[in-house]
Each structure stands twice: as structure tokens, then as C-alpha cells.
Amino acid sequence: MTRDDTSRIDVLIVGSGPTGLTLAVDLARRGVSFRIVERDAVGRGNGDQPHLSGSRGKGLQPRTLEVFDDLGVIDEIRRTGAHYPVIRVYAGRVPVWKASMHKWQEPTDAVPYPMIMMQPQWRTEQILRDRLAELGGKVETGVELAEFTQDEDAVTAVLRDAAGAVATVRARYLVGADGGRSTIRKALGIGFVGETREEERMIIGDVRVEGLARDAWQVWINPWRRQLKVAVCPLPHTDTFQLTAPLAPGVEPDLSLAAFQRLFAADTGLRDARVTALTWASVYRVNIRMVDRYRVGRVFLAGDAAHVHSPAGGQGLNTGVQDAYNLGWKLGAVLGGAPESLLDTYEQERMPVAASILGLSTRLLDQANKGARKALKRDEETGQLLLNYRGGPLAVGERGGERAPDGRARLVDGTPVRLFDLFRGPHFTLLATRPVTAPEGVRVHVVRPGSLRGGYGGHAFHLVRPDGYLGVTTDSEGDLADYLARVAPGR
Numbered sequence: 001m002t003r004d005d006t007s008r009i010d011v012l013i014v015g016s017g018p019t020g021l022t023l024a025v026d027l028a029r030r031g032v033s034f035r036i037v038e039r040d041a042v043g044r045g046n047g048d049q050p051h052l053s054g055s056r057g058k059g060l061q062p063r064t065l066e067v068f069d070d071l072g073v074i075d076e077i078r079r080t081g082a083h084y085p086v087i088r089v090y091a092g093r094v095p096v097w098k099a100s101m102h103k104w105q106e107p108t109d110a111v112p113y114p115m116i117m118m119q120p121q122w123r124t125e126q127i128l129r130d131r132l133a134e135l136g137g138k139v140e141t142g143v144e145l146a147e148f149t150q151d152e153d154a155v156t157a158v159l160r161d162a163a164g165a166v167a168t169v170r171a172r173y174l175v176g177a178d179g180g181r182s183t184i185r186k187a188l189g190i191g192f193v194g195e196t197r198e199e200e201r202m203i204i205g206d207v208r209v210e211g212l213a214r215d216a217w218q219v220w221i222n223p224w225r226r227q228l229k230v231a232v233c234p235l236p237h238t239d240t241f242q243l244t245a246p247l248a249p250g251v252e253p254d255l256s257l258a259a260f261q262r263l264f265a266a267d268t269g270l271r272d273a274r275v276t277a278l279t280w281a282s283v284y285r286v287n288i289r290m291v292d293r294y295r296v297g298r299v300f301l302a303g304d305a306a307h308v309h310s311p312a313g314g315q316g317l318n319t320g321v322q323d324a325y326n327l328g329w330k331l332g333a334v335l336g337g338a339p340e341s342l343l344d345t346y347e348q349e350r351m352p353v354a355a356s357i358l359g360l361s362t363r364l365l366d367q368a369n370k371g372a373r374k375a376l377k378r379d380e381e382t383g384q385l386l387l388n389y390r391g392g393p394l395a396v397g398e399r400g401g402e403r404a405p406d407g408r409a410r411l412v413d414g415t416p417v418r419l420f421d422l423f424r425g426p427h428f429t430l431l432a433t434r435p436v437t438a439p440e441g442v443r444v445h446v447v448r449p450g451s452l453r454g455g456y457g458g459h460a461f462h463l464v465r466p467d468g469y470l471g472v473t474t475d476s477e478g479d480l481a482d483y484l485a486r487v488a489p490g491r
């Protein structure tokens with residue numbers, strides 16, 4: 001049955017993983033008209049059985065926490081998440097090594113969230129879905145994108161629901177946040193270049209284990225071969241653990257509860273602990289691939305649809321969140337009247353980031369495969385705080401393209417302010433040492449000269465993009481106006 005009720009919207013998002021949800025929350029707070037559709041009927045969408053989408057990407061990097069601060073979900077993420085526990089390694093029943101993946105770091109003025117947080121992915125998604133609901137949005141579950149075409153003005157997409165009913169939608173832009181097997185990427189004929197390591201597979205499952213302590217990420221190894229046998233990580237504020245174990249080449253995976261019970265008993269040798277339930281299970285095959293284009297006309301790719309990583313270093317989910325965060329404000333600005341060319345900068349900025357993160361996670365994976373302890377090293381690089389767009393198309397001036405750090409300053413009237421409080425929201429923020437007029441969508445704060453420190457200082461104007469990077473740093477009102485004409489809506 002075909003309904004002839006072509007709806008017209010600005011953006012159609014396909015996929016409600018962390019990437020699609022981040023974009024949806026960002027567009028919702030910008031007042032952009034959009035729909036977000038998700039093929040899965042359960043788990044992903046309705047929250048009845050959140051475990052069905054699994055704990056998968058469980059590390060939220062410091063930079064992602066800053067994004068979540070801006071999107072209004074940081075309190076819930078912190079309330080329900082936890083820092084990583086210690087890792088305790090056993091050879092049989094003997095503990096042989098204890099380590100922390102993350103050195104304790106105190107928050108500073110510049111970096112309020114220095115530590116990675118653990119959250120099962122199903123909960124991160126749930127928190128984003130709840131935020132979307134607060135903003136008046138909703139994921140349409142059990143609805144898949146069947147096909148699409150595009151012309152000069154819009155994309156025409158055919159959506160099919162679980163009952164087989166189809167409807168068409170006209171959207172100014174289509175965003176494929178539809179995961180590693182992206183049908184949108186394939187339909188666009190975009191190459192997914194890289195390698196699949198068929199022999200490097202892992203089974204992963206969320207399990208309940210009776211009799212196992214929850215104070216550490218417990219890992220059993222074969223000390224002679226320096227190989228992982230099984231790792232069991234307690235997931236914060238749940239009664240489950242994420243269990244991972246390598247899968248030998250040629251072995252058919254068995255994802256039943258009985259198989260997890262046998263594996264746990266055999267690889268840990270524990271007699272007083274046993275797996276009692278399996279709430280989600282999957283096989284993870286190492287795929288290291290990325291696209292050679294992020295955009296074809298009115299269609300964009302984001303997240304796993306554009307790049308897939310090894311799990312080493314916990315970069316996958318985080319990179320997808322930041323793709324969405326980079327794209328959201330640009331879509332909002334162009335729909336609000338900024339030049340269309342702003343959208344070209346999405347690919348220009350994000351493709352080099354994906355390439356460098358792919359390199360980082362592959363390096364960590366290769367080190368882990370050799371049993372090297374440095375594979376566990378986590379720092380500013382894995383925390384994604386060093387990521388920047390310096391030298392890119394939107395970086396102007398001495399500090400253009402750098403992350404805009406948090407910090408403290410004083411307004412001209414002496415009021416003390418925290419910078420992230422000024423940045424929070426969908427607007428640009430102009431930190432100025434003298435009054436200046438700016439277009440709608442730019443909040444101007446006149447600060448006392450000298451009160452801006454850290455990554456700032458020395459210039460009359462620091463323009464902070466809505467995604468928390470410095471756009472232009474300059475003393476010239478002309479430079480500032482030229483820059484805003486390229487990026488800000490309403491001109």
C-alpha cells in the first residue's frame with residue numbers, strides 16, 4: 001500500500017544509534033524540522049528492553065562529555081555512569097597483574113571532564129532519546145528507508161514501516177547515520193576503503209554472573225601465549241557485565257546462554273561463580289574502513305556509515321557523535337540562510353579526523369595483539385581533546401580551528417563567568433574585548449581585557465563556533481564580519 005502523503009521536512013535522519021540521536025537532539029534544539037527513522041522495532045526505539053541494543057561502545061571520551069554537556073545530558077550521563085574500574089589480570093586463579101587504564105585526573109578550569117566515563121551504549125542512547133523527547137522529538141521505530149532519489153531542491157525518500165506500508169517524504173537533506181552496513185552509502189556508490197580482518201573476531205555479550213565481584217574489570221589470560229581468554233567488565237548501575245572473548249579462526253560462533261556459561265567456566269576456572277543470564281550477544285569482527293566522500297549532493301554520511309574502527313581505544317561511538325555535532329550546526333545555519341558552501345566543510349573537516357582516528361585505533365589494536373601494555377594507555381589523544389580543525393576551511397587567525405577550552409573570565413561589569421556556561425546552546429559565542437554588533441545567532445559577551453586566559457588571549461575577538469571550536473581569532477572587525485558572512489545564519 002502506498003500512501004500519497006508526501007511530507008516535507010528539512011532533514012531526514014536515517015538510523016537512531018548514537019550518531020543519529022546526537023544529530024536529532026542538536027537539530028531539535030535549533031528548531032529545524034526533521035524526522036528520524038529507525039529500522040529496528042525493539043530495543044533501539046521503545047526503551048522497553050533497552051538491553052537489546054547492547055553495551056557495545058561503552059567508553060565516553062572527555063571530548064564527547066563536553067558535547068553532552070552542551071546538549072544538556074551530562075548530568076544524567078554522569079549520574080548513571082562511572083569511571084573505569086581497575087583491571088585485574090589472572091592466570092588461572094592467580095592474580096598476576098593489576099592496572100588502571102586511566103590515571104586519575106582532577107578537573108581543571110580548562111578541562112572539566114578529564115576522565116573517560118563508562119556507560120553501556122544502550123543507556124547512552126536511552127539518555128539521548130529522553131533528551132530528544134524533552135525537546136519534542138521522537139524516533140520513528142520500525143520504519144526503514146527503502147530507497148531515495150535526489151534532485152536540485154530536495155531528496156525524495158521512500159519509507160517502509162513494519163507492516164509493509166510505504167510513504168514518501170521530501171527532505172532538503174538526508175543524513176545516513178545508518179551504521180557500518182549503510183544502505184545509503186552503498187546506494188550512493190561511495191567506496192568503503194580499508195580492510196576486514198576476518199581472523200580477528202570476538203564474541204561479546206551482556207551477562208549476569210552470580211558470585212563474581214564487581215570491583216574490577218577481570219581478565220583471564222593464557223600467560224604462555226600472552227593471549228586473552230576472557231574479559232568480564234562490570235557495567236555501571238546495572239547487574240550485568242560485558243563479557244568479551246576472542247573467537248578462533250574457523251569456529252562457528254555460538255551465542256546461546258549455554259555457550260557463554262561453558263566459555264566462562266572453562267576460561268576462568270572459577271567454581272563459585274557462574275553466568276546466569278545473557279541479555280544481548282554479538283560477534284565483533286575487526287573492520288578498519290572509511291569512505292572517500294562524506295557527501296553526495298544533498299546526502300551526508302555520519303558515524304559508522306562513514307568509518308568503522310577496531311574497538312581498541314574506544315573511538316568508534318565517540319567519532320560518530322562528533323560527526324553529528326559538526327554537521328548539526330552547519331545544517332541549521334544553511335537552512336537559516338548561511339551560504340550552502342558551509343556544508344562542504346563537513347567533509348573537509350571530518351575526513352582527516354576519521355583517517356587519523358582510524359590510524360590511532362589500528363595502532364592500539366596491533367599493540368594489544370602483541371600483548372603490549374602501552375595498548376592500554378589512555379591520554380589526551382584517545383580522549384579526543386587534541387582533535388582540532390587547524391589549517392581547515394573554517395580556521396582563521398592564530399587559534400582558529402582549536403578546541404575552545406572551558407575557563408573563567410570577567411565581563412566588563414565585573415561579573416565572573418564560566419565559558420562553557422556561555423557556550424552552552426545552539427548559538428555562536430563571541431568573546432570580545434570591545435563592543436561590536438553581530439548577526440542573530442551570535443551571542444556577544446564583552447569581557448575585561450586580560451581576564452581571558454588559557455587557550456585565549458591577545459586578540460579583541462574570539463569567535464567560538466556552536467560545536468565548541470574557535471572559528472576566528474582577530475583584532476579586526478572586518479575579518480570578523482567576513483567570517484560571520486560565511487558561517488552564520490540570517491545574512
Ligand SMILES: Cc1cc2nc3c(=O)[nH]c(=O)nc-3n(C[C@H](O)[C@H](O)[C@H](O)COP(=O)(O)OP(=O)(O)OC[C@H]3O[C@@H](n4cnc5c(N)ncnc54)[C@H](O)[C@@H]3O)c2cc1C
Binds near residue numbers: 015057059311316
Ligand atoms: C559488538 C560491538 C562492539 C563494539 N564495541 C565498541 C567499543 O568497545 N568502543 C567503541 O567506541 N565502539 C564500539 N563499537 C562500535 C559502536 O557501537 C559504533 O561505533 C556505534 O554504534 C556507531 O554508532 P552509529 O550511530 O554511527 O551507528 P549504529 O549504532 O550502527 O546505528 C545505525 C542504526 O541505523 C539503523 N538502520 C540501518 N539501516 C537503516 C535503514 N535503511 N532504515 C532505518 N534504519 C536503519 C540500524 O538499525 C541502527 O540502529 C562496537 C560495535 C559492535 C557491533
